[in-house]
Amino acid sequence: MAIARQVLCLSAFLALPLARAEPIRYSVAEEAESGSLVGKLAEDAGLTPPQLSARRARLLSEDGRQHLRLDRGSGRLLVAGRLDREELCAHSATCMLPFELLLSDPLQFFRVEVVIEDINDHSPVFPKEGITLKILETSEPGSRFPLEVAQDRDIGSNTVQAYSISPDNEYFSVSYGTRIAGKKYLELVLEKPLDREEQAEMSFSVIAEDGGSPPRSGTTEIKIVILDVNDNAPVFTKEVYIAQVLENMPEGSVILTVLATDQDAGVNGDISYQLSQTVEQSDSAFVIDPRTGEIKITKPLDFEEAETHELSVRATDGGGLSAICKVVVEVVDVNDNAPELAVSSFSSPLPENTVPGTVVALFTVRDRDSGANGKISCALDDQLFFSLRPAYKNYYELVTVSALDRERTARYVLGVTAADAGSPPLTSTHTFTVDISDVNDNAPVFNQTSYTMYVRENNAPTVFVGAVSAADADVGLNAKVTYSLAPVPAAERPSCSCISVNSENGHVFVLRPLDYERLRQSEVTVSASDAGSPPLRANVTVRLVVLDENDNAPLVLYPAQDGSAASSELVPVSAEPGYLVTKVVAVDADSGQNSWLSYHLLRATEPGLFSVAVQSGEVRLKRPVTERDSAKHKLLVLVRDNGKPPLSATAALSALLLKSTPPPP
Structure with missing residues (x-):
């Protein structure tokens, strides 16, 4: 297996201090259990476990895989997963995992190298489970017949050390060694002459044994077919x-x-x-x-x-x-791998008052190719406010170079292009989107110069009557607007303390039922404040107008309805139709149409004798009095307002018909 060549580029928020000159070295056996101790990394780096946590220590491996992990609590370097030396390094004599210990605040690197020690976890394997050799019976003792050597993926003493034949064979032995060119050979050596007529075939096993403890072995079956004549091998x-x-x-x-x-x-x-x-x-x-x-x-x-x-x-x-x-x-190698860019740290948004030279991003690039095909250069799209600068090894920093202004540009889209030196070169691009955060330089502004809101009397407690709204040109907390009632000097106390405003959305509520007959309108001042430091605020006037409801029934003033015996209205029998008997007088505490009253004759002893004027409440004779009419009459008058629904009251009155003119008092 080939080990990929990698190129790393790094960036961070602060300038990089120098990394430790000499790497920290450890060794660990392959196949060590997950969680096995590799070394006391914090102690060897001159750090304490609390420093690891405070400085957000982490491991960066060159191949991007986490074979090891750092326990921040103890500062120990532990095995994170299965370590297979053969998978990682094939037949390389030394298998090393390089990585960096990265710390922030301030940024600091430690080069760490962990050597994976081979264990005897592979048995020798022959390329074929069985081999048939055809050997001339004329072959002389000492003749050698080449075999393919067994392969063992382990190295050093754990690889193949010896070969043997089983069961013991009087005709053949094995010879194993290394020639001058470094090529290993395995041969069967003929020990005594063969006789095809005596024995035409024979079989045995060749066993390869490694030098591990305990040793492991592999076997191939050898079948010998004895031939006549052919005395020259290829x-x-x-x-x-x-x-x-x-x-x-x-x-x-x-x-x-x-x-x-x-x-x-x-x-x-x-x-x-x-x-x-x-x-x-x-x-x-x-x-x-x-x-x-x-x-x-x-x-x-x-x-x-x-x-x-x-x-x-x-x-x-x-x-x-x-x-x-x-x-x-x-x-x-040909140039068939484009550079790969990996971001280690990135800071966005940036305050618009960020000073030039601030580190915005930390990133690294690598290229799996080798030579010029793996040599990388990085470039930033033409920018006036940001630039790239090399850091440690192939790490790069993205930094600010001039003052920022969110009101002019709230976002920068920066393209970083990594190109290798192949022919033709391959490139890859990574985009950094940097948002600029605001400072609190704008006060809230209401969307109206003043507000008028309406509520009907007898409202439910905590009724919503409207909302005020203010906007802030800033962003974030600087634009987060909260609302409150502005304090009022004692000399200017409002006529109503029944209004409240929701601090989050500006909704205005009336906290208790209002009576139009007592309060027609009230004013308060609402303040909008942002969440900046220090906060900025603005005020607006809110006028609350109370609307009348039909909540008062008519009140009969005359005739009095206090429960005492009502006096009778005297009507002479000679009275003409239209004669004014009396007048019902009533009032309504409401206003507008809710106080418009109408009068209706609800019930009478002689319904056709009297009438009631709808608008004035006047009770008049409707026709002439006759001898058949009773002397005493009772009337019930309904007084109704014009509300929706209407409210009403009744007035009871008596009328006495005088048969003759009463004597003077």
Whole structure:
């Protein structure tokens, strides 16, 4: 596995102090349980756990993955998840996880390197579970027959150390070692002559054992087929073939041709080729033509995934003899990865009184390519108010360079472009949207110079009668308007203390029922104040007008309705129609149409004898008096106002018909 080259860029709110010159180093065994202690990072960095929390300590890894975590409470560096050295570093002799310990207020870096120590967690694996070797019976003792070595993903003493045969075989032994070119070899060594007529086939196992504690092993089954005659094995023109392949080479391209020759003739000289990869690269990206030895790629290669591929090619002649060569495919990087920009910190909004030189953002960029393809430069769109400046390693800061004015520009959209040095270069752009916050320099303004609100008398308690509204040109808390009743000097106390205003929305309420007959209108002053520091405010006058309701019934003044015996109205029998008998007098405490009264004869002893004027309440004779009419008459007059619904009262009165003229008093 190839380790991706990465380039980081960083930014923060404060200028960066110098990072520690020498990294802090630890080691931890692979496959350590999550939560295992790696080291006392706070102590080794000269910090205390409270400082870690106060300065918002965090870890930044170069590959963006969190293999380790920091316990701020104790200051310890712990394993965060499964650590597989082979997955992280393949066969590299040293497996190291680099990262930075980042602290804020002030910003500070510590370089930390953790070496992942190999444990014996992989067994040797042969490329094939079984191998059939065809060996001439004429082979001399000491003849050697190459086998493909077992692969062990571990390193050092945990990789393959020895081979053996089981069960013990009198004809063969194994030989294992390393040649001058550094290539490891495994061979079967013939110990005594073979006799096909005595034994045509034999089988045994070759066991590969690593040097771990306890050791682990892998096995391949060997089947020996003893042949006659064919006494020359194929020979490759090279022991190691090396091919360099661009990672964007198309599928099906020929990358290399291997060649083996055989001095035998006929079938024994016919050679076929077979291909196998190492264990960790079992998903083959290569195929070989069995007749020509041409090796082609079956899928695109990725330099960032693997920089090299090791292949094993076996050449077998028609008689079953074979030879093995090694093919190393070196993948050449092309510029196929654009830079990646990661933001570590970003501050928005900014107060409009922010001083020039303030750090707005901290960011880092990386490019998975290598060489010039992975070299990155950053540029900011043309701006008069912001600029980029390098920080630590490949970190960058976005800073202000001149004074800001929210009233002119409330938002800046800043594009940062990261470009690599490839040909052609690849770029990526990140947009920072910086909002500018306001200072409190505008007082609230009411949407009217004054307000008039109306409420009907006898209203329900806490009735809504209207709302005042004020706007503030500022933003945020500086524009948050609250309402209140302005204090009134004692000498100017209002005629009514029954009005309140909701502080949040300016709704105006009348707190208690009002009586139009006692209070016709009242005025208060409402104050609107913003939430700035110090707050700014404005005042407005609110006039409350009370509207009349029909809540008073007519009151009969005459004749008196106090429950005492009513006096009788005297009517001479000689009176003509239209004669004024009496007049009902009533009043209504309401106003307007609610106080307009009408009079109606509700009931009478002789309904056709009397009439009542609707508007004046005058009771008059409707017709002449006759001898048949009773001397005493009772009338009930209804007095009704013009309200909706109307209210009414009744007046009872008596009339006495005089048969003769009464004597003078």
